[in-house]
Every structure is written in C-alpha cells, then in structure tokens.
Amino acid sequence: MKLGMVGTGLIVGEQLQQMEHRPGYTVEAIASTPRSLPHARELAARHAIPACYDDFLEMIVDADIDTVYVGVPNALHLAVTRAALGAGKNVICEKPLAMGLEEAQDASDLARERGLFLWEAMNIPYLPNYETLRSLLPKVGEPKVAACSYIQRSRRYDAFRAGETPSVFDPARGGGALMDLGIYVIHYLVGLFGEPERVSYAANVVRGVDTSGILTLDFGGLVATGVVAKDAEGPSRCLVEGTEGYLLQDSKPSSCGPITCHLRDGSETRHDDNGFAAPERRWDAEFASFERDFETGDLGHCYRMLDLSLTAARVLDEARASAGIALPDSHG
CATH class of the missing domain: 3.30.360.10 (Dihydrodipicolinate Reductase; domain 2)
Incomplete structure (x- = not known):
C-alpha cells in the first residue's frame, strides 16, 4: 500500500515511527499547510519520504500513492476524505471518521459508489x-x-x-x-x-x-x-x-x-x-487488517467495519x- 500522509501533528509522527514494523506499507508523500511545511520537510527527511507538499489537494493528484492517511483536526476529516475518494484514492481516516452521522454517511456513500476502501483508524x-x-x-x-x-x-x-x-x-x-x-x-x-x-x-x-x-x-x-x-x-x-x-x-x-x-x-x-x-x-492489528483488505480486495469486510463507524x-x-x-x- 502506497501512502500519502495528510497532516504533521502528533498522531502522524507516531504512525510514521511505526511504519517500519509494517512491511506492507510505504510512505510516498506527506502534505501539510504552508505554515507547517518546515515540519513536514523534517518528517520527510527523518522517515525517507520522497515527496513533500504544502497542499494536500496537489499531493492527492500528483504523488505516486493509492491510499491517503488523514491525520488532521477532526473538523477537516470530511473535506480531505472526500477529496481523496473523489480522486480515486483509498482512505485511512483517523478517528472519529467525521464530525457526526451526516458527514460519516456522506463519506461512506462516496466510498461505496466509487468501490474504494474507507477505513476509520479505530484500533479497538x-x-x-x-x-x-x-x-x-x-x-x-x-x-x-x-x-x-x-x-x-x-x-x-x-x-x-x-x-x-x-x-x-x-x-x-x-x-x-x-x-x-x-x-x-x-x-x-x-x-x-x-x-x-x-x-x-x-x-x-x-x-x-x-x-x-x-x-x-x-x-x-x-x-x-x-x-x-x-x-x-x-x-x-x-x-x-x-x-x-x-x-x-x-x-x-x-x-x-x-x-x-x-x-x-x-x-x-x-x-x-x-x-x-x-x-x-x-x-x-488494525493496520494489518487494512492491508489484508487491500491485498485481497475485500471491500465487504471494510464496509462492515464502516457500518460500525456509522453507528x-x-x-x-x-x-x-x-x-x-x-x-x-x-x-x-
């Protein structure tokens, strides 16, 4: 799975540190805001990430990725998720999937319409x-x-x-x-x-x-x-x-x-x-499950877990x- 990371906060840094334990994943790009670009460049250098962007929309269409990891503040989850799904990318979105049911249903509907994976990063x-x-x-x-x-x-x-x-x-x-x-x-x-x-x-x-x-x-x-x-x-x-x-x-x-x-x-x-x-x-365990879904094309399992996220x-x-x-x- 080729990831593009959106965000430079604590959770993104923690996940980048764990990617070395996940051989099925490679991080190909990271995107931040223009203000946070210096930190994004530091993370890219530290974790050998090939591409760095100050606009997530540019990363989504330009970088060699198949999946977008959404690690931005909660209120921005839907906007980034919709943009990624709209560009034909799968999405791993940090919890909560969205601000509420309307937004979560919006994202879920779009993923199912496009036949794409949408996973909420909820480990339990x-x-x-x-x-x-x-x-x-x-x-x-x-x-x-x-x-x-x-x-x-x-x-x-x-x-x-x-x-x-x-x-x-x-x-x-x-x-x-x-x-x-x-x-x-x-x-x-x-x-x-x-x-x-x-x-x-x-x-x-x-x-x-x-x-x-x-x-x-x-x-x-x-x-x-x-x-x-x-x-x-x-x-x-x-x-x-x-x-x-x-x-x-x-x-x-x-x-x-x-x-x-x-x-x-x-x-x-x-x-x-x-x-x-x-x-x-x-x-x-959750990232291993995401990888299995992706490798086997098991949208059914992904969408069953997505139903739990909607609840x-x-x-x-x-x-x-x-x-x-x-x-x-x-x-x-």
Whole structure:
C-alpha cells in the first residue's frame, strides 16, 4: 500500500515511527499547510519520504500513492476524505471518521459508489483482547451493567485554562472530551452490545467545548456508562457486570488490556492475547487488517467495519445533542 500522509501533528509522527514494523506499507508523500511545511520537510527527511507538499489537494493528484492517511483536526476529516475518494484514492481516516452521522454517511456513500476502501483508524475492534472479551461475554450470563472510563488530563489543558484555544479544546475544530476520548468508549460499547436505544451525555462545558462528561447508553435491559475527561486525573478501566460474573480490564479502552473474568462461584481467570508490550503497538492489528483488505480486495469486510463507524457517529450525534453542544460547520 502506497501512502500519502495528510497532516504533521502528533498522531502522524507516531504512525510514521511505526511504519517500519509494517512491511506492507510505504510512505510516498506527506502534505501539510504552508505554515507547517518546515515540519513536514523534517518528517520527510527523518522517515525517507520522497515527496513533500504544502497542499494536500496537489499531493492527492500528483504523488505516486493509492491510499491517503488523514491525520488532521477532526473538523477537516470530511473535506480531505472526500477529496481523496473523489480522486480515486483509498482512505485511512483517523478517528472519529467525521464530525457526526451526516458527514460519516456522506463519506461512506462516496466510498461505496466509487468501490474504494474507507477505513476509520479505530484500533479497538481489531485488538485480540477485544475478540477475547467478546468470546467471554456468555460466561458472565446476561450483561446488566457496563462502565467504561477514559480519563486523560490533556497536556494542553493548562493552556486552555489560561485562555488559549488549542485544537483539542476548540469546538470549531471538533475538539472536546467526547470527540477525542468518548469515541473510544462508544466503539468499545457498541462493538459489544450493538446500537443503544437511548443516549445521553452530561458534560462540563467551558467556552463551548466539553472538557469532561458522563455518557449513558441504554441498550434495553443493559445500561452502560462512559466517563471521559480531559480536565482531570484518574484511573481508566472497563467493566461488564452480568448475572453470573463480571469482566474487568484495568486499562483505557484504547489499550484493551488484560481481562479478568470473575464468575459467581468465585473462580477467576486472566486473559491477555494482544501479544505486545509497547503501547504504540496497539495499532498493529488494525493496520494489518487494512492491508489484508487491500491485498485481497475485500471491500465487504471494510464496509462492515464502516457500518460500525456509522453507528458510532450516530451515537456521537445523539450524545452531543443531549448536552446542547453545537456541531461546527465543516462542509466548507
């Protein structure tokens, strides 16, 4: 797969470092804004990327690539994705796929019309521990309550408190706890239990952006909560409690760490099938799956995962609406 990277932020730098572990990928180009071009050139030199552009549209039509990796602020995801798909390129788009359901459906429809791959870079559904978790669910009987928390005080929170508007706290660019951290909680829960019947989100909103909040998903007979915070310190974990026992992961949902399966008879087992120790290797499984889809032409699997992304986008919409958080206009 020949990649063209769009963006020069932290996630792009992290993914470039991991490409050496992915023999099925080569990075042929990187694009930035004119202001960020010096940094793009540094990344290109460091990672032996042949071409560097200050306009992603030029890169998409000019560079020798078949797939565009979208690593820009959330509110720009749709514009870059549409441009890439329109030029006949496949797309790997960082989470969230889009700002909400309308945009996600737009991108999905275009990919399917063109017969192109569109993958959301959301690692949870691909991790071996997540598949193990799914297989253990019947052991705990009928799930009744689930709780998933992702607490990660942002390195930019002090700047935000001082009156600055970093992109992760900028509502116009799709910032906030729900978009940045809640998307993991949503994927974790809907991947296990399907689409919820009701969604609500109680948030701490400062200058139009949610810095933390509590998400409630009602699946009918099962109620799940998700606690997300970019303004606080605390433990992250995932817990599913059923009529015959519980499943516990003392980790962020994005890590999907070791699983403790505790049954009502007092027995307990521990499971850890991810097969990696370094946190940055948590992306390996998803990129291996993208490569398999691409090499085999398996659009069916890609689109099934895309349907999961659409469900997550729908939940995002409902959660945001319940908290009175406005959706920025990102169609321009």
